[in-house]
Each structure stands twice: as C-alpha cells, then as structure tokens.
Amino acid sequence: MLREERFDHIISLLKRDGKVAYDLLSAELNVSEDTIRRDIETLHSNGLLAKVRGGAILPSRNPLSFQNRTAYLTEGKDVIALKAQQFIKKGQTVFMDGGTTICAIAAHLPLDSNFRVVTNNQALIPILSKFKEIEIIVLGGVYNRNTETNTGVKTCEEVKHYVADVYFMGTCAVQSKFGITAAINEDGEVKQAMLNSSIKKIALSNTEKLDGVHSFKVCDMQEIDVLITDIPSDDSRLDAYRNLGIKLV
Amino acid sequence: MLREERFDHIISLLKRDGKVAYDLLSAELNVSEDTIRRDIETLHSNGLLAKVRGGAILPSRNPLSFQNRTAYLTEGKDVIALKAQQFIKKGQTVFMDGGTTICAIAAHLPLDSNFRVVTNNQALIPILSKFKEIEIIVLGGVYNRNTETNTGVKTCEEVKHYVADVYFMGTCAVQSKFGITAAINEDGEVKQAMLNSSIKKIALSNTEKLDGVHSFKVCDMQEIDVLITDIPSDDSRLDAYRNLGIKLV
DNA sequence: ATTTGTACTGCAAATAAATGCAAATTTGCA
DNA sequence: TGCAAATTTGCATTTATTTGCAGTACAAAT
Structure with a gap:
C-alpha cells in the first residue's frame, strides 16, 4: 500500500x-x-x-477556497507543473520568477518538498506557505500590481546575492530564432539577473506562448538548458528547439 | 510487448x-x-x-488548501488605525513593519491615499493593492510563516536604502522604563534599522501590549516621537509615557 | 502517588530509489 | 540483408527513505 x-x-x-x-x-x-x-x-x-x-x-476552520486555485490550474499548466517537479532535488536552491505557470508548479509540489525558494513573485508566498519544509526567501523591490512581482534595480541587485541550482523561468514568448522575449522590461531584467546567477536554466512555456515574440529580449534560446511545455517532448512542433540542443520535456 | x-x-x-x-x-x-x-x-x-x-x-490527488488572511480587524485596532491616518501626508514615504495593527491601518485608509509604503510585511501587500495611488516597495529577506514578514540581514540592509518621513512601528510590548521590546529578535532588528532611517517614529500599541516586556530590546521610549493607543490620550494609564515627553494620541 | 495510555528518541531492519554496467534489442543506413 | 550505433532492458551495487521496535519521558486519569 x-x-x-x-x-x-x-x-x-x-x-x-x-x-x-x-x-x-x-x-x-x-x-x-x-x-x-x-x-x-x-x-x-x-x-x-x-x-x-x-x-x-478536522482543522478548526478549513476554507478550501477553490476560487483561488482555479486561476492557475488550467490544463496545460498542470502538465508543465508535474513535468517540472523532477528537476528539484532536496536541499537545493531554486529561483522562481513571476507568472501563473510558476504558481502552478508550487501548487502541485509533493507535500513534503524540502528546498529553498528565492523569488520575486508575491503570489507565490501564500501558496508556498503550506509547505513547511520549504524555505522562502523574498526578493524585494517595487511591487507591480498587475504581475504581482517585485522588480527594479534593487531586485536585480538582490538576485546577485544568491546562486541557484535551478531557475524556473516563466515566459511570455519563446521563439527558436529570437529567443525568449518579455512584454515588460522590468520583468525581463529580473529574468536576466536570475539567468546570470543560476546553474540549470529551465524555461516553461505553454503552446500559446510558443513561437511568440515580444519586444524586450531576455536571452537567446541557447542559454536555456531545458524547455518544458505542455505537449509531448517528441512533438514535431518542438523540432526547432531540439535542433538547438535544448533538452525538451 | x-x-x-x-x-x-x-x-x-x-x-x-x-x-x-x-x-x-x-x-x-x-x-x-x-x-x-x-x-x-x-x-x-x-x-x-x-x-x-x-x-x-493521479495528478489531481494533491489536496491543498489556502489560508485566509482576515483576522486583523478587531476592536482596538480600528481605533488605532483611524488615529494613525493623520500622520500620513500626500507624497510621503512611510515605513510599515509587521503585525496585524499595521494591517488594520492599511485596511482603513481612504481610497485615494497617495503615498509610498516601504514594508517587510507580506500580509500588507494584498491589502494595499487596492489603493491604486499607493506605491508599494517590498523589502525582501527570509520569509517567516508565523509573522508573515521578511527578516534577516538582507532586509536590514535594504532598509538603509530608504529614508522614511514616517515610521509606523507595530509593537509586541511597550513599557515606560524598559522601552519597546520584541519577542523575536529578527523582527526587532528590522525595527531598529527602520528607526535609524526614519524621521518621525510612531509606535502603535493596544492596551494589552502596554506595559508589557519581551526579551529583545528594540529601543528606549525616548526614541519614539508618538505613541498611538486605543485608549483616550489623556488616560492616566499613559502618564508615565507623557512624562517622557512622548506625544500621545 | 500510581497507573495507564500517549508522545518522542534513536536505532536497526526492510524497502525503495538511483547509479553504473553489460547484454539484448531495436534502429538507421549502406 | 548486414552491420554499426543507439536505445532499451535487467542486474548488481550503492544510497536514501521508510518502518517498526525498544526505551524513555510525559501527561492525564484514577
């Protein structure tokens, strides 16, 4: 059993x-x-x-609020979240940036997950709070109401104080030629800082974001070690990325 | 097969x-x-x-509940919150640290409030979010699940980058002789850092905390400019503080 | 105060997971 | 078809986790 x-x-x-x-x-x-x-x-x-x-x-008050969950637990994100788990080992330090896909990863973690999260994603804090073995380090900065992230020069400076074993990068747009691009440059700058301070770089993208382009360039595809998507890793739509030597999951 | x-x-x-x-x-x-x-x-x-x-x-078998955060609107805190408002002027920069009293201040603000908040209080972010004219700056650090604050050396370092016109200090224990004391030294250290970087220092205390003592000393009473309580400012219980030249509200 | 059931600790055995390696199988290509 | 390369598979070994047990400390009930 x-x-x-x-x-x-x-x-x-x-x-x-x-x-x-x-x-x-x-x-x-x-x-x-x-x-x-x-x-x-x-x-x-x-x-x-x-x-x-x-x-x-039973706990005194158990507000199993499902309204909260539904926002980031949509089909594709579920899949990406589960795929992502395998890259986190006990005791490691993990960068997690903004976006609902990142929140989905957190929501799907095993109950006894044990590692350290360094994040500028405010929406992540209440989700991660449930996992008692996870150490949460918040990166400060100017809070953006729309993205629920802290950004700015201070945030990027803070990032430099850490070296992460793994970086889970939520993406706005991923394209084999133009690389990863962001819509908001403050977010892009944090992503660049995190890239510079992490060992394994894992980009997350659902099919809609795949092959999209925004105006702020974050990095070339070659900088990414692993690309996690919500489609099977041998799908032909991913051929362009496979040819770049990126591990697909 | x-x-x-x-x-x-x-x-x-x-x-x-x-x-x-x-x-x-x-x-x-x-x-x-x-x-x-x-x-x-x-x-x-x-x-x-x-x-x-x-x-x-099956992936769906990960039951996670989410915490609610609405335990900060009790009796005395309402009074303190309303009294506190008069000290905030448009365009100012305000330090706010941890605790439910601080959250109560935020929850009672006029909708058109326009100033800048610098805080290590994670519970404050969702409350402040609805005030569109308030700029929120988050101080990062190690997140503490119990106090819902970010603390540690990094947080204290971050504080030094700002100078606040007003500092609203939530207190655990206030006493005329021993001054302000905290139960958790990490929180106390952030308070000290904020004291060093602010012009007007306002301590908040409800009657229960008044005349209490904890083991970590934050500062002497003389360092405080204003003491806001939930009892009338001419109450005899406040005489000891009045004699120290502290403004009572 | 004594008894009884409960909780915590350290330990050793059992069980499961990860790793490296070689044999077996499949695949690609001439 | 034949052969080399790549992949898959099973096995042995190492490493990590889980489990039950014994001893002990603790708390409640009598």
Missing part, C-alpha cells in the same frame, strides 16, 4: 467522522501506530488536519 | 484505480521493476501522472 493511499484513507475517514485515532487506524491499515503517527504528522504540517492527543480532528 | 503498450496499460490502470505500484505492474507485464520505474519516469516527465514512493498516482 502506498503512503498516499494511507493519506487518502485518513483524510476521508476524517471527513466522515470528524476525527481519527492512532490505534484504530493502525489496526485498520495494518501498519504500526508509529507510521500512522508520522503520516498524521505530515498531513498536519501541511495544514490538512489538526493533531490532538491520540489522533487528529 | 512495445513500450507504448506498457504506457497504455499503466495509464488505464491508473485511471481505473487512481494509483499504480511498481511491484504489481512488474509482475503483470513481465518486465523488471526498473523498466516500470523508467516508464513511469517518462510518463511523469510528460506530465501524465504524479510519481510517489512505490509507484504513481
């Missing part, structure tokens, strides 16, 4: 009865009480239940 | 049961577990499933 199955079982029992107990769960699932204890600890540290002596109960 | 056939098999099994396990698949398809592992790795990197220890599950 997978650990996740036990999670499901615990949660659904909790929803049915309002409470669960270590001893009963242990007998029911044929694992030791310690294991149940650790499961409940994990679920608790992700805010899915409230731990009490002898078991767990 | 072709690799694609195995893929099909895995996916349909996943759709039927919501999960698949390496060992079962291996036995069922007569290939080694390593092969199944690699198949699932491939499917994962195409975003078709979510990998977990021992197998894989």
Whole structure:
C-alpha cells in the first residue's frame, strides 16, 4: 500500500467522522501506530488536519477556497507543473520568477518538498506557505500590481546575492530564432539577473506562448538548458528547439 | 510487448484505480521493476501522472488548501488605525513593519491615499493593492510563516536604502522604563534599522501590549516621537509615557 | 502517588530509489 | 540483408527513505 493511499484513507475517514485515532487506524491499515503517527504528522504540517492527543480532528476552520486555485490550474499548466517537479532535488536552491505557470508548479509540489525558494513573485508566498519544509526567501523591490512581482534595480541587485541550482523561468514568448522575449522590461531584467546567477536554466512555456515574440529580449534560446511545455517532448512542433540542443520535456 | 503498450496499460490502470505500484505492474507485464520505474519516469516527465514512493498516482490527488488572511480587524485596532491616518501626508514615504495593527491601518485608509509604503510585511501587500495611488516597495529577506514578514540581514540592509518621513512601528510590548521590546529578535532588528532611517517614529500599541516586556530590546521610549493607543490620550494609564515627553494620541 | 495510555528518541531492519554496467534489442543506413 | 550505433532492458551495487521496535519521558486519569 502506498503512503498516499494511507493519506487518502485518513483524510476521508476524517471527513466522515470528524476525527481519527492512532490505534484504530493502525489496526485498520495494518501498519504500526508509529507510521500512522508520522503520516498524521505530515498531513498536519501541511495544514490538512489538526493533531490532538491520540489522533487528529478536522482543522478548526478549513476554507478550501477553490476560487483561488482555479486561476492557475488550467490544463496545460498542470502538465508543465508535474513535468517540472523532477528537476528539484532536496536541499537545493531554486529561483522562481513571476507568472501563473510558476504558481502552478508550487501548487502541485509533493507535500513534503524540502528546498529553498528565492523569488520575486508575491503570489507565490501564500501558496508556498503550506509547505513547511520549504524555505522562502523574498526578493524585494517595487511591487507591480498587475504581475504581482517585485522588480527594479534593487531586485536585480538582490538576485546577485544568491546562486541557484535551478531557475524556473516563466515566459511570455519563446521563439527558436529570437529567443525568449518579455512584454515588460522590468520583468525581463529580473529574468536576466536570475539567468546570470543560476546553474540549470529551465524555461516553461505553454503552446500559446510558443513561437511568440515580444519586444524586450531576455536571452537567446541557447542559454536555456531545458524547455518544458505542455505537449509531448517528441512533438514535431518542438523540432526547432531540439535542433538547438535544448533538452525538451 | 512495445513500450507504448506498457504506457497504455499503466495509464488505464491508473485511471481505473487512481494509483499504480511498481511491484504489481512488474509482475503483470513481465518486465523488471526498473523498466516500470523508467516508464513511469517518462510518463511523469510528460506530465501524465504524479510519481510517489512505490509507484504513481493521479495528478489531481494533491489536496491543498489556502489560508485566509482576515483576522486583523478587531476592536482596538480600528481605533488605532483611524488615529494613525493623520500622520500620513500626500507624497510621503512611510515605513510599515509587521503585525496585524499595521494591517488594520492599511485596511482603513481612504481610497485615494497617495503615498509610498516601504514594508517587510507580506500580509500588507494584498491589502494595499487596492489603493491604486499607493506605491508599494517590498523589502525582501527570509520569509517567516508565523509573522508573515521578511527578516534577516538582507532586509536590514535594504532598509538603509530608504529614508522614511514616517515610521509606523507595530509593537509586541511597550513599557515606560524598559522601552519597546520584541519577542523575536529578527523582527526587532528590522525595527531598529527602520528607526535609524526614519524621521518621525510612531509606535502603535493596544492596551494589552502596554506595559508589557519581551526579551529583545528594540529601543528606549525616548526614541519614539508618538505613541498611538486605543485608549483616550489623556488616560492616566499613559502618564508615565507623557512624562517622557512622548506625544500621545 | 500510581497507573495507564500517549508522545518522542534513536536505532536497526526492510524497502525503495538511483547509479553504473553489460547484454539484448531495436534502429538507421549502406 | 548486414552491420554499426543507439536505445532499451535487467542486474548488481550503492544510497536514501521508510518502518517498526525498544526505551524513555510525559501527561492525564484514577
């Protein structure tokens, strides 16, 4: 039985009865009480239940607000988010910039993700807060209401204080010849700073953005190590990028 | 059996049961577990499933709830918030640090407020966002889930880049003899940095915090220009502060 | 105060994942 | 078809994680 199955079982029992107990769960699932204890600890540290002596109960107020989720959990972004996970290893430092695709990655992370995020994306903070093992470092700067990011000279300066193992770059437009381009130059400048301070550079693009162009050039395609899209990696639409030696996922 | 056939098999099994396990698949398809592992790795990197220890599950099974942030509008804080407004003039630069009292100030501002806020308070951003004329500058740093503030050396460094006309300091404990003290020293350090870079220093305290003491000393009372509380300014409980020459509101 | 059930710690065994390598298989091309 | 190159597969080894257990500390109930 997978650990996740036990999670499901615990949660659904909790929803049915309002409470669960270590001893009963242990007998029911044929694992030791310690294991149940650790499961409940994990679920608790992700805010899915409230731990009490002898078991767990439903959290006092559980506002499973789905309105919030829907904004960035659309088809293609789901796929990109799942594909992205494999590039994050425990203990690493990860740059994440702005955009809803980046938020989708965060929303789909495994419950026990353990790494450090350095970001200028304000919308990411409440999402990441749920993952208790993730260290969140915020890059300050001038806040932009539309993009929900902090940008400007200060932000770019801040970026230089870090070296990231991985950089997940949300993109506005990706094109094999003109490279990656942005609509807002403040955002583009942060992207350039992050490129300069990261080891593995991963660009994220859904099909609509693919082969698009904006006016502010961020970088050439060759600077990118991996391109994650919402279509199968062997799709012919990606041939131009494959020929540039970019790993496609 | 072709690799694609195995893929099909895995996916349909996943759709039927919501999960698949390496060992079962291996036995069922007569290939080694390593092969199944690699198949699932491939499917994962195409975003078709979510990998977990021992197998894989459907991507949708990641239940995440989102926190609400509306616990900052209580009694005394309303009063303090309204009293605070008079100190902000159009075009000024204002430091605002952490705490729910600060959030209350923001929530009560007139809609046409026009000034610049420099803050390390993440909870403040969504509140301030609705005031279109307010420029928001975020101070980055290490994000603290409990206080919803960014703190640390980087934050303090950032503060030095600004000079504020007014600093609204949220307090944990205020006492005429021991001055202002904080429970968390990271927060205290940011407060000290802000004190050093601001012209008018305004401390905010509700009656519960008044005359309290914590272990990290932020500053003496004499450093404060104005003390805003939720009780009338001529209340005898404030005599000790009045005698120190602090303006009471 | 004593008893009973619960929680935490460290540890060792079991289990799973990642890695490297060689054999087997498929593919591309003349 | 024949052959080399590339890919896939299974296996052995190493590394990491999970699990159950024993001991102990702790808290509540009698």
